[in-house]
Structures are given as C-alpha cells and as structure tokens.
Amino acid sequence: MAEFQTIILYCSLFISLFFEVFLLITYLEVRSEIRRENEWLSRPRPEALNPAVTIVVPCFNEEKTVRATIESLLNLDYPKEKLSLVLVNDGSTDSTLEVLAQFKSNPQVKILDKTNGGKHTAVNLAIENVTSALVGCLDADSFVTASALRKIVPHFEDGSVMAVTSSIKVHEPKNILQYIQKTEYSWSIFLRRMLSSMGALYVTPGPFSIFRTRVFHELGGYREAHMTEDMEMAMRMQKNHYKIVNSHGAHVYTTTPDNIRGLVKQRARWTYGFLNNAFDYKGLFFNKNYGHFGMFIMPIATISIFSSLFMVINVVSGWVQRAIQIFNRYQVVGFNGKFSWPSFDWYFVNTGVLSLIIALAVALTLFILYLSIRLADGKFKFHRGILYYLFLYTFMVPLWLSKALFDTIFKRKVSWR
Amino acid sequence: MVDSKKYVVAFLITGLIFGTAIMASNMLAGKKVEDVRSIEDRVALDILSSETQFALLAETSCRDIGPGFLSKELGPLGEKLSYAENSTSFNEEDVDSLKRSYFLLEIKDYLLMKRLTEKCNIHPTFILYFYSSDEDQCEDCERMGYVLTALRDKYPDLRVYSFDYYYDLGAISTLTSIYKVKPELPALIINGKPYYGLKTVEELESQVPAIKLLKTATSTSATSTEENE
Numbered sequence: 001m002a003e004f005q006t007i008i009l010y011c012s013l014f015i016s017l018f019f020e021v022f023l024l025i026t027y028l029e030v031r032s033e034i035r036r037e038n039e040w041l042s043r044p045r046p047e048a049l050n051p052a053v054t055i056v057v058p059c060f061n062e063e064k065t066v067r068a069t070i071e072s073l074l075n076l077d078y079p080k081e082k083l084s085l086v087l088v089n090d091g092s093t094d095s096t097l098e099v100l101a102q103f104k105s106n107p108q109v110k111i112l113d114k115t116n117g118g119k120h121t122a123v124n125l126a127i128e129n130v131t132s133a134l135v136g137c138l139d140a141d142s143f144v145t146a147s148a149l150r151k152i153v154p155h156f157e158d159g160s161v162m163a164v165t166s167s168i169k170v171h172e173p174k175n176i177l178q179y180i181q182k183t184e185y186s187w188s189i190f191l192r193r194m195l196s197s198m199g200a201l202y203v204t205p206g207p208f209s210i211f212r213t214r215v216f217h218e219l220g221g222y223r224e225a226h227m228t229e230d231m232e233m234a235m236r237m238q239k240n241h242y243k244i245v246n247s248h249g250a251h252v253y254t255t256t257p258d259n260i261r262g263l264v265k266q267r268a269r270w271t272y273g274f275l276n277n278a279f280d281y282k283g284l285f286f287n288k289n290y291g292h293f294g295m296f297i298m299p300i301a302t303i304s305i306f307s308s309l310f311m312v313i314n315v316v317s318g319w320v321q322r323a324i325q326i327f328n329r330y331q332v333v334g335f336n337g338k339f340s341w342p343s344f345d346w347y348f349v350n351t352g353v354l355s356l357i358i359a360l361a362v363a364l365t366l367f368i369l370y371l372s373i374r375l376a377d378g379k380f381k382f383h384r385g386i387l388y389y390l391f392l393y394t395f396m397v398p399l400w401l402s403k404a405l406f407d408t409i410f411k412r413k414v415s416w417r
Numbered sequence: 418m419v420d421s422k423k424y425v426v427a428f429l430i431t432g433l434i435f436g437t438a439i440m441a442s443n444m445l446a447g448k449k450v451e452d453v454r455s456i457e458d459r460v461a462l463d464i465l466s467s468e469t470q471f472a473l474l475a476e477t478s479c480r481d482i483g484p485g486f487l488s489k490e491l492g493p494l495g496e497k498l499s500y501a502e503n504s505t506s507f508n509e510e511d512v513d514s515l516k517r518s519y520f521l522l523e524i525k526d527y528l529l530m531k532r533l534t535e536k537c538n539i540h541p542t543f544i545l546y547f548y549s550s551d552e553d554q555c556e557d558c559e560r561m562g563y564v565l566t567a568l569r570d571k572y573p574d575l576r577v578y579s580f581d582y583y584y585d586l587g588a589i590s591t592l593t594s595i596y597k598v599k600p601e602l603p604a605l606i607i608n609g610k611p612y613y614g615l616k617t618v619e620e621l622e623s624q625v626p627a628i629k630l631l632k633t634a635t636s637t638s639a640t641s642t643e644e645n646e
Contacts, residue, residue: 017434022427029423296424325559332560332617333567347452347497351445352506356438 006354009314012307013357019300020364023194027371030197034248034375041151041249050153052082052132053210058122059100060090062140065255067099072143074108077150085109086126091116096140119206120222120229127216136210137230141255143171144208151250152210162215162242163234164250165192165201166208167376171253177263179385180393181256183369189248190372196246200297202274204234204244208252215242225280227414228273235281238293248375264400269414271305271404278302305401312398366390442506450511453501456494457518463488464525471532491526492569494519495579499562502550517586523578524588530576542627543576545606547598549583555602557615567618572631 055073059066066087073085085108089097103109114125123137134156138144148166155164167189170182195201204211209230219240225232237244257263278285278298285302287294369389374380407414467488498519501507530543546565549555565577580589582602592598596606605612608627621628 014431014435018427018431021430021434022423025423025427025430292420328560329563332564332615347449348500350504350506351442351449352504353439353442354505356442357435360434360438 005314008310009354012311013354013361015300015303015307016311017357017361017364019304020361020368022296023191023368024364026194026197027190030194033197034193038249041154041247045150045154047079049157050079050082051134051156052084053078053134053136053149053153054084054086054126054130054132054213055136055138055208056123056126056130057085057087057138057140058090058119058126059088059092059096059140060116060119060122061092061094061096063092063094063096063099066096066140067102068143069138069140070100070103070109072145073138074106075146076144076148077146078153080108082132083108083149084132086112086130088112088114088122088126090114090119090122118224120224123229124221127213127221130213133213134210135213135216136208137206138208138252139206139254142168142207143253145251145253148208148250148252149210152208152247155245155247156210156212158243160243161212161245162237163204163209163211163244165196165204165244165246166250166252167192167246167248168205168207169251169253169376170256173256173385175258176388176392177260178256178258179383180388180396181263181385182383183373183385183389184393185256186372186376187369189376190368192246193248193375195297196244198292198297199243200238200291200293201244201246202234202238202293202297202301203228203231204237206230207254208250226273226276227269228277231270231273232277232280235277235284238290239281239284260396260399263396264403265415267400268403268407271400272407272414274301275305275404275408305405309398309401309405312394316395316398446506446508446511449497449501450507450515453494453497453515454518456490456497457515457522460488460490460494460522460526461518463490464522464529467529471529471536488526491523491576491578494522516581516584520580520584520586520589523580524592526576527578540627540630541574541576542572542607542631543578545592545596546577546579547582547593547602547604547606548579549602550581551583554583554600558603561603561605561615564616564618564621568621568628571618572628572635575628575631 057066057069057073062069070085070087073083076083085103087100087103087109089100089112091114097113100111104111112122112125114122127135134153136152144166152164152166155161168185169189170178170185173179173182192201215237219236219242222229223232234244257266278301281298284290284294285298290298369386370380373386406412498512498515501512501515527543527545530541533539534541544565546561548558548561550558552559562579565579569575569577580592582589582593582598582600582604596609596611598604598606598611599613601613603613603615605616607625610625612621612625616624622632623629
C-alpha cells in the first residue's frame with residue numbers, strides 16, 4: 001500500500017513538473033509574440049475600424065456593486081455610438097432594479113427586467129436582440145479599466161478569432177484571503193495567456209469576455225451547464241473549432257470572496273463545473289483533432305484535481321504523524337525533557353528524492369509566479385499576498401477540491417451563493 | 418496539429434530534473450553514510466585506545482583514567498543511525514551494515530565499562546535498552562526512546578546502550594540470554610535487573626536505585642555548587 005502511494009506521489013509530481021516545464025517552454029516560445037502584441041495594441045487605430053459592441057450585464061442582487069460596474073463600462077475608451085449596454089435584472093430581490101433605473105436616460109443603456117432564471121437565461125435574453133458585430137458579458141461585480149475594450153477589439157481583425165478573454169485582477173484586496181487571490185489571479189493571467197497561445201482556453205470568464213455575435217447564432221446561447229455557463233461555452237466553442245484568444249493587457253477587476261466559506265463555495269462550484277462539463281465533453285479528451293486542448297490541457301486539468309488533492313493530503317498526513325510524535329513525546333516527558341531546537345547538522349536535512357523534487361518544483365513555481373506578476377502588472381513588485389499565497393494557498397485548495405468531488409460523486413446540487 | 422516535439426522536450430527536461438534529483442539524493446545519502454561510518458571508525462578507535470589504556474592499568478593506577486576515557490560519540494552516532502533507519506533516502510543494506518557495527522561497538526563499550534567498574538571500583542550507571550523498530554512488536558518503544566533521551570539529557574554521565582531485540586546478531590542474542598531478557602518490549606536492564614514496559618522519567622527515578630542515586634548525586638552537586646558561589 002505504501003509503495004503504491006509512493007508511486008502515485010511520484011507520478012503526481014512528474015505530471016506537475018511536466019506541466020510547469022511545458023508552460024515555461026511555451027513562455028519562451030511566445031515572449032516575443034507578447035512583446036509584439038503589446039506594441040501593436042498600443043498603436044493608435046482608425047476609429048472606423050472599431051466595430052459596434054454590446055455589453056450585457058446580468059444582475060441578480062448586485063445593488064452594492066452594479067452602479068460601479070455600469071459606470072466603468074460607460075467610461076470605456078471607445079466611441080459612444082458604437083458601444084451599448086444591456087442591463088438585465090434577473091429577478092433581484094434587493095434594490096438592483098432601482099439602481100439600474102438610474103441609467104435609463106442614457107442612450108447607450110437598455111434595461112431588461114425578468115423573473116429569476118439564472119445567469120445564462122439573463123444573458124441569452126439580452127443576446128436575442130443584439131445586432132452589433134461583437135457582444136460581451138460583464139458580471140455585475142466586476143469593473144473594466146478604460147482601455148480594456150481597445151485591447152480586446154483589435155484581436156478580431158483576425159477573422160478566425162471568435163472570442164477574446166480579458167485579464168482578471170482582484171478589486172481592492174483588503175484581507176489575507178483577498179491578497180492570496182490577488183497572487184492567484186496573477187498566476188491565472190499567465191496561465192490564460194499561455195493557454196491562449198496553445199489554442200487551449202477552456203473558459204470564457206464572466207468578467208468581460210467578448211464574442212462575435214454570430215457565435216451565439218451558430219452555436220446557440222448559454223446553457224445552465226452545472227452553474228459554470230462560461231466554461232461550457234468555451235468548451236462548446238473548442239469542440240466546434242472556434243478560436244478563443246486572450247488579451248492579457250485588457251484588465252478587468254472583480255470582487256472576490258472575503259471569507260473562507262464564500263471562497264470555498266465559489267471554487268467548489270468552478271471545480272464542480274469543470275469536472276462535469278469535462279465529462280459532458282469527454283469526446284475531446286486525447287483527441288488529436290483538438291490539438292493541445294484535447295491532447296494535453298483537458299486531461300491534465302482533470303488529473304491535476306486528483307493529484308493536487310493527493311499531494312496535499314500526503315503533506316498534511318506527514319504533519320499529522322509528526323504532531324502525533326510530538327504529542328507522544330509530551331505525554332511521557334512533558335516539558336521536563338530538555339527542549340531541543342531542530343538540528344542544523346546537514347545530516348538531518350531531508351535529502352530524499354521526493355524532497356529534492358518537491359524543492360525543485362517549488363523553485364519552478366516561484367519562477368513562474370515571478371513571470372506571472374511581471375506579465376500581470378508590467379513589472380515584478382513584491383507584496384504580502386505572495387507570502388500568504390506561498391504558505392497558505394496549497395492548504396486551502398483541498399477544501400474546495402474535496403467538496404467539488406463530493407458534490408460530483410453524490411450528484412449534489414451546487415449553488416452560486 | 419499538435420506540436421509533439423514540444424512534448425518530447427518537456428518530457429526530457431522533466432526526466433532530467435527527476436534524474437538529477439535521484440542522483441543528488443543518492444550522492445548525499447552516500448555522504449551521510451560515510452559520515453556515520455567515520456563516526457563509527459572514531460568510536461572504534463576510542464574503544465581501542467581505552468582498551469589499550471585499560472590494559473596498561475595493571476602498571477598504572479585508576480587515577481590516570483581521565484574523563485575522556487569512554488567515547489562521547491556513541492550518543493550522536495545512535496541519533497544519526499535512528500534518523501537513517503526512519504528515512505527512506507538511505508540504502509537499506511548500508512543502514513543494516515551501520516547498525517551491525519553500531520551494536521558491536523556498543524557491546525564493546527559496555528564490556529569496557531564493566532571491566533573498568535570492577536577494576537577501579539567505580540559505580541557508573543548504564544542501561545541496556547532492548548527495543549524493536551517494528552511498531553507491531555513494541556508500540557511503546559517510541560515513547561520509551563523519548564524517556565531515555567530525556568534521562569540522558571538530565572544525567573549526562575548515564576550511558577544508554579540500545580539494541581534491536583530482534584536484530585539478527587549473535588552478540589545481541591548472547592546478551593539477551595545472559596540477562597534472560599523476555600520479549601516483552603520495551604525492556605531495560607539496569608545494574609543487571611530487568612524492567613519491562615514503558616516507564617516515565619519519574620518512575621525510573623523513584624523505582625530504580627541506580628537512577629535514584631544519580632538523582633541524589635546531581636542535586637547534591639548542584640547544591641554544593643550554589644553554596645560555593
């Protein structure tokens with residue numbers, strides 16, 4: 001049994017390390033492409049080239065944040081006559097509708113009110129009547145930076161691009177949990193940019209993903225999709241060979257959970273959504289026709305859920321064993337025994353194969369984190385979120401992974417909030 | 418459509434990292450084994466030196482025996498071996514060979530100590546501790562180990578010789594038959610008397626005359642030091 005566990009542990013580490021190496025190789029391949037993209041997007045463009053864009057804002061009980069969301073959209077650096085907003089109140093029970101009503105005199109804004117049916121129904125209702133070439137979605141707890149749309153639209157000059165995703169950052173982090181998420185989101189920005197170059201994006205996030213309107217006409221609208229409609233849409237597009245790219249310079253800020261319960265619930269929903277949607281699209285797995293997406297990213301993203309869980313459980317069980325040893329020692333000698341600091345003799349440093357590989361994997365993770373923060377913020381600047389992330393994040397992940405697995409196995413229904 | 422070259426390169430790099438880690442780990446484990454072996458060599462030399470000095474005792478007096486007569490490195494050597502035994506990074510054969518030498522060195526040190534006791538009429542306290550590294554055969558051995566470490570820390574003059582009861586070594590079998598040690602582990606032999614089962618520091622201090630004596634001697638010397646100050 002112990003040997004089997006060791007084999008699984010080695011395999012998990014090999015897969016994690018392989019993925020990190022693969023990401024770094026991809027980064028080396030695309031870094032000049034990223035530089036060129038930055039230059040290209042910062043060049044002024046003739047206004048005539050800008051297509052009409054409609055942004056849908058689905059709202060359910062978002063009275064606290066929706067005003068700032070709409071104002072950020074109205075402040076977008078984009079021709080007013082080419083930008084329209086459709087605000088959909090999805091049966092809110094708070095004062096969201098009243099907040100929306102304050103914008104009804106704005107010629108760019110259209111307000112729809114419907115009974116509650118879920119985010120996908122709200123967005124679909126709005127999309128039904130969209131006539132612009134591009135349509136996007138912005139969650140009502142997110143805020144775009146003024147240049148976001150200008151960094152996205154030029155990507156559609158490539159006729160094969162069907163959707164463009166943005167770079168999501170944490171809005172005004174206040175506590176440890178939000179600082180951890182700030183670092184985690186930087187990592188995601190890097191990951192999405194690499195996946196974009198591989199043609200393997202598997203989510204078009206709610207915060208400001210822009211599509212060609214015809215995508216919805218051809219593939220249909222959003223589906224309930226295990227409470228992760230943005231993931232299902234991306235997988236459906238991948239299945240139909242619709243190209244999705246990421247614009248890492250298009251920054252969007254989103255409100256993140258400020259307590260562990262909210263965070264676990266949100267992440268468990270994402271993981272649950274991924275697992276179930278991946279199962280629905282299992283035909284894409286190890287299918288050469290879907291390139292890196294089918295052959296590598298989908299399988300490894302699925303495996304990593306199990307391997308991360310396994311690795312963390314292993315680390316925690318090691319700690320539990322150590323705690324039991326300390327307790328046993330305390331039981332028999334109490335504090336009477338001479339207290340001894342951990343020995344600094346190199347002999348007692350763990351130099352086992354596993355420890356060395358973990359140390360190398362951590363070093364590689366730190367390097368990727370450095371690249372991620374540089375890509376997300378333009379330069380690397382140390383902040384406390386990095387420390388929190390390094391020491392706490394790993395031990396938070398099993399909470400939502402196990403919950404998502406439990407919900408999937410026992411077919412428990414998950415909810416948004 | 419899929420750039421398989423990239424996968425091959427990533428696989429090779431990952432394999433290289435794994436290979437390097439395996440090689441580095443083996444190399445470092447080898448260095449640690451060398452480290453333990455060199456301590457064993459020093460202990461063996463210490464014993465040889467003590468034996469030679471002891472052989473000369475016929476011509477000299479017990480007063481010539483200094484404080485460094487017995488090797489001080491047996492304790493640290495035991496700690497390092499115990500670490501090696503519980504670590505997966507060491508080669509089992511290496512650990513086994515080191516353990517064998519360690520037990521023999523302990524027995525030699527113990528015999529020397531006994532002869533010294535008889536010849537010079539001194540009363541050092543030493544404990545023969547029989548354990549098993551297999552938890553199924555001795556679930557209290559881990560705790561007993563903590564007690565003995567604490568006891569040795571408290572009384573530096575105390576010598577603890579630990580032996581794996583089930584280890585396949587003739588000298589250990591002879592030792593267990595001399596003292597008629599039953600397989601009720603953990604077992605302690607203190608001044609020839611067996612004590613079975615887990616004992617705390619307090620229990621040993623109150624139940625074992627030799628340890629009680631050590632306790633009294635330590636507290637008397639501490640009091641006289643304070644008075645002199």
